[in-house]
Amino acid sequence: xxxxxxxxxxxxxxxxxxxxxxxxxxxxxxxxxxxxxxxxxxxxxxxxxxxxxxxxxxxxxxxxxxxxxxxxxxxxxxxxxxxxxxxxxxxxxxxxxxxxxxxxxxxxxxxxxxxxxxxxxxxxxxxxxxxxxxxxxxxxxxxxxxxxxxxxxxxxxxxxxxxxxxxxxxxxxxxxxxxxxxxxxxxxxxxxxxxxxxxxxxxxxxxxxxxxxxxxxxxxxxxxxxxxxxxxxxxxxxxxxxxxxxxxxxxxxxxxxxxxxxxxxxxxxxxxxxxxxxxxxxxxxxxxxxxxxxxxxxxxxxxxxxxxxxxxxxxxxxxxxxxxxxxxxxxxxxxxxxxxxxxxxxxxxxxxxxxxxxxxxxxxxxxxxxxxxxxxxxxxxxxxxxxxxxxxxxxxxxxxxxxxxxxxxxxxxxxxxxxxxxxxxxxxxxxxxxxxxxxxxxxxxxxxxxxxxxxxxxxxxxxxxxxxxxxxxxxxxxxxxxxxxxxxxxxxxxxxxxxxxxxxxxxxxxxxxxxxxxxxxxxxxxxxxxxxxxxxxxxxxxxxxxxxxxxxxxxxxxxxxxxxxxxxxxxxxxxxxxxxxxxxxxxxxxxxxxxxxxxxxxxxxxxxxxxxxxxxxxxxxxxxxxxxxxxxxxxxxxxxxxxxxxxxxxxxxxxxxxxxxxxxxxxxxxxxxxxxxxxxxxxxxxxxxxxxxxxxxxxxxxxxxxxxxxxxx
DNA sequence: AAAAAAT
Numbered sequence: 001x002x003x004x005x006x007x008x009x010x011x012x013x014x015x016x017x018x019x020x021x022x023x024x025x026x027x028x029x030x031x032x033x034x035x036x037x038x039x040x041x042x043x044x045x046x047x048x049x050x051x052x053x054x055x056x057x058x059x060x061x062x063x064x065x066x067x068x069x070x071x072x073x074x075x076x077x078x079x080x081x082x083x084x085x086x087x088x089x090x091x092x093x094x095x096x097x098x099x100x101x102x103x104x105x106x107x108x109x110x111x112x113x114x115x116x117x118x119x120x121x122x123x124x125x126x127x128x129x130x131x132x133x134x135x136x137x138x139x140x141x142x143x144x145x146x147x148x149x150x151x152x153x154x155x156x157x158x159x160x161x162x163x164x165x166x167x168x169x170x171x172x173x174x175x176x177x178x179x180x181x182x183x184x185x186x187x188x189x190x191x192x193x194x195x196x197x198x199x200x201x202x203x204x205x206x207x208x209x210x211x212x213x214x215x216x217x218x219x220x221x222x223x224x225x226x227x228x229x230x231x232x233x234x235x236x237x238x239x240x241x242x243x244x245x246x247x248x249x250x251x252x253x254x255x256x257x258x259x260x261x262x263x264x265x266x267x268x269x270x271x272x273x274x275x276x277x278x279x280x281x282x283x284x285x286x287x288x289x290x291x292x293x294x295x296x297x298x299x300x301x302x303x304x305x306x307x308x309x310x311x312x313x314x315x316x317x318x319x320x321x322x323x324x325x326x327x328x329x330x331x332x333x334x335x336x337x338x339x340x341x342x343x344x345x346x347x348x349x350x351x352x353x354x355x356x357x358x359x360x361x362x363x364x365x366x367x368x369x370x371x372x373x374x375x376x377x378x379x380x381x382x383x384x385x386x387x388x389x390x391x392x393x394x395x396x397x398x399x400x401x402x403x404x405x406x407x408x409x410x411x412x413x414x415x416x417x418x419x420x421x422x423x424x425x426x427x428x429x430x431x432x433x434x435x436x437x438x439x440x441x442x443x444x445x446x447x448x449x450x451x452x453x454x455x456x457x458x459x460x461x462x463x464x465x466x467x468x469x470x471x472x473x474x475x476x477x478x479x480x481x482x483x484x485x486x487x488x489x490x491x492x493x494x495x496x497x498x499x500x501x502x503x504x505x506x507x508x509x510x511x512x513x514x515x516x517x518x519x520x521x522x523x524x525x526x527x528x529x530x531x532x533x534x535x536x537x538x539x540x541x542x543x544x545x546x547x548x549x550x551x552x553x554x555x556x557x558x559x560x561x562x563x564x565x566x567x568x569x570x571x572x573x574x575x576x577x578x579x580x581x582x583x584x585x586x587x588x589x590x591x592x593x594x595x596x597x598x599x600x601x602x603x604x605x606x607x608x609x610x611x612x613x614x615x616x617x618x619x620x621x622x623x624x625x626x627x628x629x630x631x632x633x634x635x636x637x638x639x640x641x642x643x644x645x646x647x648x649x650x651x652x653x654x655x656x657x658x659x660x661x662x663x664x665x666x667x668x669x670x671x672x673x674x675x676x677x678x679x680x681x682x683x684x685x686x687x688x689x690x691x692x693x694x695x696x697x698x699x700x701x702x703x704x705x706x707x708x709x710x711x712x713x
Numbered sequence: 714a715a716a717a718a719a720t
Contacts, residue, residue, distance in 0.1 A: 402716065430718050453717040460718095484716070570714060594716065620715055641714085 004459045004495065304530040305342040310335075318344040320373050327420035328369060331413065337362035342527040343503075344370040348377070352502045352524040354477075354517070356509040358532045359651025360627070363505045367473045368414040371397055371503070374471055375446060376421055394468040397447040398496060400489060401475045404429040404451055404598065405605055406625040410475060411449045418447055428464065430454040431598030438463050452480075452488040459495060469496040476624045477504035478512045478644070486515065493520050507651060508644040533682060539654035540661045541685035542700060543674060548667050552578070553692035555637055556585050558663060559615050563632040563705040564608060567617040568649050570638035578637060579617040589615035592622050623648045627655060633704035636664040639673075643680040650683075661704035 315325045315336055328334075336344065339357030346353050347370035357363050375396055399414065401407040407429050415425045426440040428450030437454070441464060448455070448464070458464035472493060474480050480489050493502070493516070502521050504513055509528075517524060546554055559565050559582055569575040572593040582589035590604035590613050601621075608616040609628050616622070617637075623645055631653045640646045646664075653660025664685075666674050671687060678685055690697055 404717085434719095451717055453719090455718095457718050479716090482716090488717075572715080623715090 004456075004462070303342065303525060303527045305338045305527060306530045307338050310338050310341045313341055315340075315344075315369070318370075319348045320344065320369055321376065321421070323420040324369055324373055324417055327417045328365065331365070331416060333362070333365055337366075338529040339363060339527065340366040340369070342529070343367065343525075346525040346527070347371065347501075347503060348374055350374070350501055352521040353504070354509055354513070354521075354524050354526040355503070355505040356526075356528040357505075357507060358529065358537075359507045359648060360655030361507075361529065361532070362656075363475070363507070364410055364413045365417075367399075367475075367503045367505055368410070369417055371399075371447070371471050371473065372414070372417050372421060372423060374501070375423060378470060391444050392442055393444040393446075394465045395441075395445050395448045396468050397471040397473070398455075398466060398469045398492075399447065399449040399473040399475065400455070400480060400492065401449070401451060402479050402485060402624060403621050403626075404431060405592075405601065405621070406475065407450050408602070409625065409627060414447060414449060423447060425449055428455050428458060430457075431601070434458065434463075452485065452492060455492055456488055459492070466492070466495040467497060470500045471503070472496050472500055473503045473505065474516070476506050477516070478506045478508050478510055479624060481512045481516055489516070490519070508647055510644075537654060538657055538659050539650055540659075540703075541650065541678070541683050542661065542663045543671075543678075543685050543687045544663060544665050544690040544697070545668050545671060545687055546665050546690050550690075550692050551637065551665055552581055554665060554690060554697060555635060556582060556587065557692060557697045558633070558635055558701045559587050559589070560585075561614075561633070561701040561705055563614065564611070564628065564630055565615045565633045565635060565704075566608075566622065566628070566631050566652050567615065567635045567637055568623065568640075569617060569619060572619055574637070575617045575619050579615075582615055582617070587615055588613045589617055592616055592618040594619065594621060620645060620649070622652065626652060628652065629655075630658070631655075632658075632660055633701065634660065634662045636662070639664050639666045639670060640677070643677045646677060646681050646683070661700065663700060 313336060315328055315333070316322070318336060318341060320328070333340075337357075339355060339361050343353050343355045343366045347367065353367075355363060355366055357366065378396070399407075399410055401410055407427055411425055411427050418425050423446040424440075424444065425447040426437060426445045426449070428437050428441075428448050430451060430453045434454065434457070438458065441448075441458070448466075448469075455464065459466065474489065479485065499522075502516075502524075504516065504521070504524075506513075544554065555567065555578060559567065567575075567578060567589075569578055572595040575591050575593045576595065579589045579591035590607050592601055592604050596604070604613075604616065605622075605626070605628075607613040608631075616628075620640075625648075634650055634653045636646075636649060640649060650660075650662040653662065662685075664674070668689075675687075688696065
């Protein structure tokens with residue numbers, strides 16, 4: 001086999017030498033670049049953060065990109081101290097400190113943790129810091145109630161009144177462990193018998209002390225009722241708001257045929273360019289629709305399975321063996337969901353399959369279970385015995401996912417299924433040492449589950465051989481065809497066995513996958529589930545039209561609730577800032593984005609899963625595929641640019657038939673664009689003006705936890 | 714803009 005080069009047909013330039021050394025942006029590991037993180041020095045700086053340094057960081061400004069660049073550029077507040085020269089500045093400074101905060105959170109008791117300081121709050125005197133323990137407790141209750149209608153005077157706002165010490169203990173001693181009594185739609189029980197294949201704990205990090213931070217979830221709710229009601233003087237301009245009473249029946253199906261239908265004349269929007277994002281290649285630049293796409297469309301509709309078709313059908317009926325059926329039952333999948341019933345027979349028949357099923361509809365099992373069974377069949381046909389692990393045997397199946405968390409999650413479902421018949425899986429993704437992954441490959445693995453970067457890396461190193469891969473799955477296949485993913489994915493697919501079976505799955509599978517379909521799939525079967533429109537969804541969609549400056553306060557008010565809340569931000573910096581702000585406001589929150597190292601990404605997600613923290617602020621790294629039980633509120637702090645992103649983000653709630661609420665915050669000038677996007681997503685949502693303190697916001701937050709009350713909001 | 718490989 002010739003050495004693997006990351007080139008493709010369009011670009012003959014090998015990715016070596018200068019192109020590797022060239023400075024890169026986000027995620028770069030060079031000390032010169034913003035993504036650089038040096039764990040040891042960061043840890044060493046701990047003690048150097050003085051109260052004034054922390055104050056210098058500033059927390060008042062918020063939400064604009066300029067502000068995000070760091071304290072030194074911000075408008076000052078009284079008492080600011082310049083940071084010493086050796087201190088990191090700008091984003092690096094913020095990140096360093098955030099990491100520092102996280103470390104201290106993980107290992108310290110409440111009283112040991114350094115007190116945060118905020119520019120928007122009265123400065124504290126620190127001269128008594130040495131004998132904290134002896135200081136009398138501050139009496140928070142004497143402070144005036146917080147008013148939301150005078151937010152302009154932030155500097156004068158009092159701290160909010162909550163007294164940690166009076167909060168009840170949680171009856172919940174399970175700390176970091178993921179809950180296992182979840183509704184087991186897709187997620188398997190964890191199996192502990194092959195720890196070797198699982199990611200290693202980050203052992204250089206101090207063991208967590210289980211302090212009482214988690215108790216903060218039970219802190220008393222602020223009483224918003226005392227606040228004066230606002231008058232909405234801007235309610236009059238309804239004309240600016242998009243029509244919402246459009247006739248659903250008139251709208252064409254959102255299918256593979258978008259470009260073919262005539263544009264609807266729908267208000268004035270028809271003339272506007274449809275695309276919000278310049279990121280995705282313009283449709284107009286793409287070749288015109290061809291016959292192949294028509295075939296896809298036709299087959300897609302022809303193969304829409306009705307939920308009623310599945311009644312009484314078992315996994316065994318679909319062709320899965322006894323061991324696999326039992327493994328599925330242990331995962332909580334007793335009977336097949338429609339998308340599973342639709343795709344399993346075709347996968348077993350060796351056909352290429354395109355599968356489209358709503359978020360949370362069970363797609364992982366729809367490809368995972370038949371993939372395992374198919375490998376066993378092929379093995380039997382070749383007369384080889386299953387169950388015995390042949391040293392160094394090359395993988396025969398590959399599952400590609402766009403994010404590490406998703407790859408990990410898929411493995412948690414597929415691994416127990418594979419093990420039930422003696423097959424082995426391993427995860428191949430970046431951000432963790434490759435040694436264990438390589439070791440697993442050397443011992444012999446049947447199914448590789450991973451992300452493109454590390455997989456290509458190991459191929460280049462000659463440590464991963466995909467030439468015997470006869471089944472390849474692309475999860476979130478349409479996303480894998482987006483710019484930046486497509487070419488690596490193509491290169492990887494070309495490494496697999498020629499003529500191998502290909503399975504493409506996504507909730508938003510569309511013609512964007514045509515490039516892959518054309519090159520790699522042969523006469524694919526296309527499946528979707530009938531009746532999966534938004535009208536049958538369990539998600540309640542709201543759009544709050546707000547002033548940009550009110551965004552933090554409104555998010556705080558929305559997130560101040562009992563249930564699990566997932567907040568999406570457009571950038572890593574803003575996600576981090578929001579998590580910080582919520583945490584500072586007494587709402588425990590963690591973040592998930594690409595600027596965190598993998599161990600923290602994993603840990604922070606686990607904190608939400610376990611319920612140790614109820615609020616996760618994430619970039620779109622969490623938009624697709626990630627399953628966390630019982631997220632009942634999704635807040636989009638920044639509106640998405642693409643309708644698909646909206647669908648995937650909102651699909652983190654309302655999973656497996658449960659109730660969910662999605663609240664999207666937009667400035668007034670974005671209403672038209674947002675209406676457009678919702679129309680494409682076939683979602684109907686009320687647009688409501690809102691300012692901090694509105695009862696409506698509190699009601700929304702509460703209703704998300706208590707769905708039966710949601711009708712009243 | 715995010716994500717996906719490290720060096």
